Amino acid sequence: MELLSGADMLIRSLQDEGIEYIYGYPGGAALHIYDALFRQDKVKHILVRHEQAAVHMADGYARATGKPGTVLVTSGPGATNTITGIATAFMDSIPMVVLCGQVASHLIGEDAFQETDMIGVSRPVVKHNLSVRHPEEIPEVIRKAYYIAATGRPGPVVVDIPKDMTTPNERYEYSYPKKVKLRSYNPAIRGHAGQIKKAVDMLLAAKRPVIYAGGGVILGKASNQLTELTRMLGYPLTNTLMGIGCYPASDKQHLGWLGMHGTYEANMAMHHSDLILCVGARFDDRVTNATEKFCPGARIIHIDIDPASISKTVEADVPIVGPVDAVLKEMLALVKESKDKPDADALASWWKQIDEWRAFHGMRYETSPDVIKPQEVIELLCKLTNGEAFVTSDVGQHQMFAAQYYKFDKPNRWINSGGLGTMGFGLPAAMGVKLTHPDDEVLCITGEGSIQMNIQELSTCKQYNLPVKIINLNNQALGMVKQWQDMNYESRHSQSYMESLPDFIKLAEAYGHVGVRIEKKEDLESKLKEVLAMKDKLVFVDIYVDRFEHVYPMQVARGSMKDMWLSKTERV
Amino acid sequence: MRRIISVLLENEPGALSRVVGLFSQRNYNIETLTVAPTEDETLSRLTVTTTGSDKVIEQITKQLNKLIEVVKLVDLTEGAHIERELMLVKLKATGSQRAEIKRTVDIFRGQIVDVTSSVYTVQLAGDSDKLDGFIQAVGTSGVLEVVRTGVSGIARGEKVLSL
Ligand SMILES: Cc1ncc(C[n+]2csc(CCOP(=O)(O)OP(=O)(O)O)c2C)c(N)n1
């Protein structure tokens, strides 16, 4: 057997795990590991400019590829800087392993230089965390970390590695375990057959059914099964913000997404339905609005890999715990062989009703002859990229416009921080995507507030040549905050203006990139075309959009799903 | 409703803090908590008493089960079970109080385990209500110090919580 130091074992374990990229930032407690990294070339390291960005990069990579991302940082401030990124991944169930240096074991507890209890600090925002107590454990700990991160309901796993676990001249026998078994961790591999049968019977008997699909469909790689089942039944489908792309947006059975800023037809259909088939979604408060008024006439079937997501906020009538792909496959088989068919008359009148709702609002917005509307920027981008780009976003109005007006037909292409709502996510996430999808268009749709939360990464983009396109919908305000202040605080704009904005064009140029400003509506299309033609350049596109625009529809606070503002003056 | 949840936990550093953290993080109550090794040295047994609606209790058990180090758990209050708590109480005991306390201790089947000229230390085991009852009976004015272990419990009959 081979003898390796702890640091070499760690890097070898990553190689044996098939890890292509790690994102990170060095420091004292991680230096043995960085030295081991230097002496090999299989695992490539991307040096970011802030550890938070390393985590979002790993996250973007994971969301686009479906594989776990990997981060490496030092102890203390390096580790604590990752927390927002880890919490972001945790809320959206993104598989990831974060390797943190730690002070040497004999110093732990002594308030040593750069000592932070990372196991304690990260505990509430990780799926699990592990610390290495002996160098020989490293291969097994690493195998366990990836296994836990990527199976069941995925999530981030932190590994804390005291410096003396990686000492260069202490060598141990290395072998990478093929499998790990944890007696206390056994994610479900299929759903309960009886429950599935019951669900199918209910589904076929429904008069006003809606399929409500979430990010779990994308994480569970079940888009094909979902699409097939939905088409076979002919039922309307809506998805969550996290589920965008799980079902083709251009399909006529797709109602758009639901919830706070969902479409009129999706929210109306949910409210009036008699049966909801929830697949891999979690009845989040941004979806349900007031739970006591939620969909009063609906019975609920809920499929989820995580039993704790079922009946957490809204009671399920038929809970099914299992991987969504396996469960949907069984449902499909049952629907096919069943002699019962969906009630054609009921379905026809249900669709007639839904089409009326669709025609009533239809995501209309007012245009103006001279001011650029943020919605039209997104519609244009969708057209110019044939709806095929990877789109990451930050958090705010621009995020909602991007999700509403870019039509995604495929999963894994819409990448945003849905659960935590982390400003600063967009650019590093886009970088993580671009690195592994160099030939695809990668757009980061952002706002002048959000982009400044991780703007230092323009430097990383230069170093690794990551030609993403940054689309800054510049409304010169923390727009979403301002919208809430307009609606709930009589337009008292407390701290929601962005005064003294930097010159983003010069800033992009200072980092060695191209900057393009768009102020006039007549320039919009031609300039965007020019930008997209610059394939090998990072372009920062600073677009001056309507400063007074609001995102609609918007659910009325504490109302039911159907209570919405449709514009500044119309409330239904 | 009050529940007694009994958990088999991997006997590893940090496992307990995860359980305790879960309760505070998700705003669940902990009334008592006990934890000790079992006959299997790789496992600890933890007993927690909590209160909440059925919905909250269901979430508590599901969330506990999600913790990687939780091997198995049971809500003892779902079936017939035995519940015990141990209490040590220091009582002011002078003059006529001494005989009075002795009688009350006997009624509650406790023992006086330490004596000074002015203080009795009493040991008492039973369910939580019985311990509360004893304190009430002797009157809080004479109580100098109380220490309780928190509840342990086990199912009645053949049912066992094991791997
Ligand atoms: C890190 C972080 N801090 C604060 C917030 C609260 N917040 C949500 S949207 C928003 C405004 C974002 O402004 P901008 O990026 O310019 O986007 P816009 O809404 O103007 O499109 C703020 C401050 C947040 N989501 N994340």
Ligand SMILES: [Mg+2]
């Ligand atoms: Mg803005």
